[in-house]
Amino acid sequence: MNAETSLSGHNKKLRMTTEQSPKVFRLGESAVVIDCTNDFPQASRLCIQRKIWWLADRCRQTDEFIDIVPGMSNLTLFVKSTNRINYWLAQLGTLWLQAKEMSLSGRNVEIPLVYGGEFGPDLEQVAKYHQLSCEEVIRRHSSGKYTVLFLGFQPGFPYLDGLDSSLFTPRLAVPRLSIPAGSVGIGGNQTGIYPASAPGGWQLIGRTNIPLFTPQSIGSPTLVEPGDTVQFIPVTSLEFKAK
């Protein structure tokens, strides 16, 4: 069930923390989710995510999980044995109280990007939605320094923190059936890059030709990892070569 267990407080102090304490619930038959969205905005997205990284790291050491998947201010644990679901439903809230902000030593990755036109078919709509010029949307988007919070959706797709709040734009009502690889989009309060052609509901504002996922790579198969920072460099054509 989607039974939400919050920490039951026997004293006033605990009860006060209950309001913003994480939601812990079961997902399907073999996954447990801890959702710490309510810690925002008292804590920043990045601060919350640093604690998610810590929690993921702790869980990785137990060898009890098939997959440990961070999302935005949340973490999903796919258990090896469903017998352990109840244990983790009870345990995760307590662990969260102990969680520290884990800092991952990140690199800075520059990604050249062609904005608008055929490469960013939704740029004008995004500009219109915010009553800004396209140039201003580009300026605001490319002046950001974004931190990779987690990877998800498709191989190597980075969820980035740091989008200027004046660019927050709702997702498309009907997701596109196919989006070209390298497309950069805005979905709600997030911006990100599609590493491969895929269906998706984000508003597309530009495109890069830097590969984000190289499975044959000897090192990491993904261009960026959680903790890295990303900067978008506006360019006028896709004639550039990947680094």
Add this chain to the structure above:
Amino acid sequence: MTKRNSIQVLKAGLHSSVQDLGCTGYRHLGITTGGALDRHALILANRLLGNSDASAGIELTSGIVELKFNRDTWFVLTGANYRISIGQRDIWCNWRNKIRAGETLSLRGPKSGMRAYLALEGGIVSEIRDDTNNNLQLKSGSLLEARFSGVLGAVLKDGDRLELGQAGTISKPIGAVQRGYSNEIRALPGPEMSLFSEESKKAFWNTSWQLTNESNRMGARLSGIALSLAQQQDMESHAVMPGTVQVPPSGQPIVLLADSQTTGGYPKIATVIEADLWKLAQTRPGEEVRFVHVSPSQADDAGYEWEQYFYRLQRAIDANG
């Protein structure tokens, strides 16, 4: 090293692909599990041939598939109902049969159901399995390369050649009865079920949903009464998985399947139980399904029924095989 069997793909059909049971452990990189949409059908086929459950076979979606064999090979086709023939000879589904070197196996369908699984004695050899179909111990980099650049998951093309693992010691045909399809799909309420309007909650459980022809290996896209949240709100991205029923703002639910994304931002109204996920792989565009609300313990029971099915199957194979 023994000479391997191989087969030549004369006609690939539409969306035929090589599938095993997929892989886990990489979802934090955005890498989905993949594998056969109807896992039970692939396992059944592999069991009938004495292959390991996870051996790779061919997932057929539609069209005419023709395969030419260069050595005698036992094979079986499970899942959707296909017309199977070797020359003028018709072959039953769900029965293992032997095809001889030089002969061509012809598969036409589906007559009913949606996806069929052709398993071959020894399994299809891929970069991540050796001759005897054991998993190779690979470094993660090369495993990923095999998953993304190799045979597994690849859509077949006319002219492809597939290698088979070592033949076993099968001597006679045997068959099995598949579990029956129904369009009642059992599901657990999803974490965001409570955010939907009362009418939408009722509509989800009590009305029929038509599978649209935009459905694919990533998701079964459904069409019906538009579902809406009681109060509009944007969700944060969170993990999703095969079985997750997500509802984009269009209100038309999508049941995520084996090639789904690993995270998504739409509210999750339900989760199809693992025991029933195969039914979505076997529903054809235009056909209707209904969702049936179950508890986690009922989901456990449904999983246990599959375990019993395969237990009894294995006993019968061991006694007759």
